[in-house]
Amino acid sequence: MSVKSSVKSFDWHKLMFVLPNLFTVSSIFCGFYSMVLATEEKWIGASISIFFSNFFDTFDGRVARLTKTQSEFGTEMDSLADVISFGVAPAFVVYLWMLKELGTPGVVISFLFAMCGALRLARFNVLAHRHVPGSSRFFVGLPIPLGAGTIIALILADETHTGGIVRGRPWLVSAIVLVLAILMVSNIRYRTFKEMKFTRKTICILCGILLVGIILALVVLHPAVVLLLYFLAYLAMGIVEGMIGLVRHQPVGAAAAVAEGVTVQGAAAASPAPAADSSDEDEEVEDEDEEDSVSEDDEESSEKPAT
Numbered sequence: 001m002s003v004k005s006s007v008k009s010f011d012w013h014k015l016m017f018v019l020p021n022l023f024t025v026s027s028i029f030c031g032f033y034s035m036v037l038a039t040e041e042k043w044i045g046a047s048i049s050i051f052f053s054n055f056f057d058t059f060d061g062r063v064a065r066l067t068k069t070q071s072e073f074g075t076e077m078d079s080l081a082d083v084i085s086f087g088v089a090p091a092f093v094v095y096l097w098m099l100k101e102l103g104t105p106g107v108v109i110s111f112l113f114a115m116c117g118a119l120r121l122a123r124f125n126v127l128a129h130r131h132v133p134g135s136s137r138f139f140v141g142l143p144i145p146l147g148a149g150t151i152i153a154l155i156l157a158d159e160t161h162t163g164g165i166v167r168g169r170p171w172l173v174s175a176i177v178l179v180l181a182i183l184m185v186s187n188i189r190y191r192t193f194k195e196m197k198f199t200r201k202t203i204c205i206l207c208g209i210l211l212v213g214i215i216l217a218l219v220v221l222h223p224a225v226v227l228l229l230y231f232l233a234y235l236a237m238g239i240v241e242g243m244i245g246l247v248r249h250q251p252v253g254a255a256a257a258v259a260e261g262v263t264v265q266g267a268a269a270a271s272p273a274p275a276a277d278s279s280d281e282d283e284e285v286e287d288e289d290e291e292d293s294v295s296e297d298d299e300e301s302s303e304k305p306a307t
Contacts, residue, residue: 017069023060024074024081027053031085038093043159046093047152053085054145079121086148087117091177094151098166098173109174109181113151116181117144123185139190142183146190146234150180153228160224183235190238 030053037046060078064070091114099106120141127140154176158165166172213230217223 016067017071017074019067020060020064020069020074021077023056023063024077027056027060027085028081030056031081031089034089035092038096041096043093043097043155047156047159050085050089050093050148050152053089054149057082057085057145075125079125082121082144083114083118086144087114087121090148090151091117094155094173094177097155098170099177101170102174106170106174109177113147113177113181116184117147120144120147120184137192139192141186141188142180142190142235142238144184146231147180147184150228150231150235151177153224153231156224157222157228160222165225183238188238188242190234191241 030049034046034049034053037043037049057078060074064074091110094113095106095110099110102109121144123141124139124143154166154173158167166176213226216229217226221229
């Protein structure tokens with residue numbers, strides 16, 4: 001067989017499956033390299049490395065859809081990469097940067113961020129497989145890349161700002177990390193902006209937001225501080241919308257209910273069984289629970305099966 005014929009017979013489409021996975025592997029490498037730089041106390045380099053990891057994580061799914069090479073392997077690998085790059089790596093960097101001064105509490109708080117990030121990703125995968133209505137418009141809980149980005153933006157802003165912002169305040173940093181961890185596993189809904197249409201109005205709003213940031217970065221504040229303000233504004237937007245109920249009647253309420261149900265089911269599995277001798281009131285409660293379970297089964301049977 002000639003070389004020309006062997007090239008023609010080669011299935012190039014199979015090779016395309018490697019391309020999105022290369023982006024995912026690059027994201028893992030950037031997360032790992034940030035930890036290496038953190039051990040050398042190169043905080044700016046470690047922070048920038050995690051931002052590059054975010055870049056590769058953003059484009060691996062788009063490349064897979066563009067080349068029509070989506071696969072379950074790529075989906076699972078992407079989740080594992082996010083745990084390393086946006087869970088373990090930021091927790092390790094912020095521990096060496098500031099939380100190490102607290103001793104054991106610093107270790108616990110850093111671990112809580114990584115743990116909550118893993119729980120957030122597991123819940124996201126459950127909601128994605130169940131095809132919950134409204135889950136494409138809202139995130140249930142703070143996305144882990146944005147949680148990691150907030151920590152890294154804080155480090156960059158502190159290291160590049162004269163005199164620092166939170167320098168010498170490890171308890172303040174620990175409080176910020178703990179709040180981010182809680183937001184990731186909360187039921188607060190954050191907008192995905194996936195259904196935003198690029199009309200003239202939305203383009204003007206986006207340009208206005210970018211223009212304000214550029215002016216602040218050139219005239220008033222350091223660019224790293226402006227970046228931190230953007231992250232904090234997104235965090236505050238989800239909290240404010242949840243408090244005033246702007247999205248209370250959106251279909252994404254089903255996503256929050258499923259997310260809460262995942263936690264409740266896990267807690268119920270770990271709870272001990274009730275005693276055998278119960279009173280009449282307990283029997284009435286059991287009857288009500290059976291009626292609720294029947295109604296829940298009817299609702300689940302009416303849902304569209306996952307593909």
